Amino acid sequence: MIPNATERVGRRSFLKLAGASGLTATAGCIGLGGSGGSNEIVFGQPAAQTGQWDFLQPGVSQATDVALQGINDAGGPLDSKLKIVRRDTAVNPQEARSVVTQLVENDDAVALLGLFSSEINPLFNFLQEQQTPIVTPWPGSNFLDTRGGDKGTPENIDDDGWVWRTVISDTVHTAGAAKRALEQNHDKIGIINGNSEGARSWADGFKTAYENGGGTVTKQVEVSQGGSSYQSALDRLFGSDFSAFAVSIPLEDAITLLSDWADGGYGKQPILSDPLSQNDLAKQVGNDLNGAWAASPGQSGPSYDTFQNAYKEADGDAEINAWTAPAWDAIQATALATERAGEASAEAIEKNLGAVTRGNGTEVSTFAEGKKALGNDKEIVYRGAATSMTFTDFGNVFGSVTINAAKNGKFTQQEVIPAKELREFVSEDEY
């Protein structure tokens, strides 16, 4: 169901027609449909340049920029120059709404390479109205498990969810966290989570997977984010019997909460939500955090080495985080979909995202390889850096999970849980 789709498309079409006509009249050039009047294709990138999650953006921006350079060096999609317009949303839904409108209607972006679940979930109906594919490396929310993608019918966009994510869902990596907790014989666990969408989503996903695996959640405490102290909440949580406790709350609150935990000497095994495997947390909390671990989206795509080599050669020194390789995959897949479509329009890209990532064809790891194969009239399958990048009908990917543990002020990789070991936790018809 796409509310007001006809009316919305009509208005956008009118604007584009007016814009194209104006440019034609004044400059005498005819642009590529949907991407402005020049020989240039625009992808928008709603970004977390400020806000609670801004510490993750540098790696994502660097991955996008190095991929962009490679795409343009290879001639660009449809022999046009690809341009990224990056705008800050601060991961605030209101700002995200303005940014999306700006990117789609003013910057003429034909695809968006961003948005967090905190933005997508409350804006979902609005985003459907835009009828612009969102290929994002960020959102883990299980809200999106069955809401995105093309529902397996690429030519029919009426049933499309328009959201594609190149990072595994909370459902998958919380399954990894639950599996490891159970393997460590933590059969009773406590959960403390913040009251934001993302924090709740992780906690719910973890709880479901953990209980399905046979564990018992003896106590769950939700706290108001932005608090000055979490001692009372910790005191309440630790009044229950468990051997490990899971923490899902944004980084700055987690530093306060886990500092309170360390100061209080509560002990027991901390299990952290995926955004918390940050050295800042380990450094601020100190050695009390040693042994705390987080299950994060793994970096196990067949093309990871290709990505890593390119990334290291790029300008900039941003750390690779769990969302960096998915950002590389997002722009590569979207550029390949554009190339395969033969047309730089939102609808054409939407119809081709599934086609360049599923089924059989020449396996490619970069846009350059894909453009060459498509030029030889071959079908292609993009194999990603973060995961294999085979989009499900719901626009999801499936991949491995990495366990990172804190030790002496930083997080280091401890083990990788292969994707196939997590499949039993995640039903295919619900993901």
Added chain:
Amino acid sequence: MGLAQNIVFGLVTGSYIAIAAIGFTLIYGIVNMINFAYGEYLTIGAFVGVVTAGMLPLPLPIAVLIAMLAGGLASLILARVLFTPINNTGPVPMLLTSIGLGLVLRNAIRLTAGRSSRYFNTQTATFRFENLPDFSIGSVNLLGELFVTSQQLVVIGSAVIVFLTLHTLLTRTDIGIAMRAMSDDENLARIRGIDTQMIRDSVWILAGVLAGLAGVLIGIQTNVSAGTGFNHILQILAAAILGGAGSPYGAIAGSYIIGIVLALSVAFLPSGMTGISSAVAFLLLIIVLLIKPSGIAGQEVREA
């Protein structure tokens, strides 16, 4: 751990709310305005503290003093530039100006300092009292064991020093007595020869100094971000109103009630509702105002 431990947590929260609420309520009592930008004075103090302690770096006590001075200076300058010229236009223009100023300050701080959090690099020691007698009423433990951290002791200790200093100021100094006189009746104070503009300026400085101190104490406990003051302004407002707007002693009482209610509500609310603990404090505020609209110590203290 029991009820007493949660009361300790509440005392800590109440302490930094109280330090800030005293400044807030002094402005109300002397200048007769509710200053919604006051939360941003906390943020200014907190950022000045974290910059001087972390980037220069200076010893924390000196950073705290500089933060307090910065808060006082900012408060005085903003008052002189924005509030004094419209002092006679009534409370509504002053209120709206303060809301606008708060927005401008918050976004200016965001633009200058970014939205990321900053942290004080402090060492924490935890003091434990583990062999206390264990009394229980029903399922509620009263004592059991207690702990308090060095940072929490600093917060509580700072509050005690502020309270004693304030009491001395208000009861033993000419300027304090003049503040009380002006709070009761500004015209009469002026007729008796009190320099009311000087008293106003003093109150602005004092309120800013207290905000700066509260901002640093919150920052030491948690972190410093552009939203630090805004996150706390409702608690400060609630404490000041609960205590009786304009009454410093009432603000202290209101702050500790709010702090303890916040801590206990998290401890005893039904599971799944602890995330709305702040609402409980405001529910309490409404109940008290229904019973006693002037707040706990409003009129009585001001007439004393």
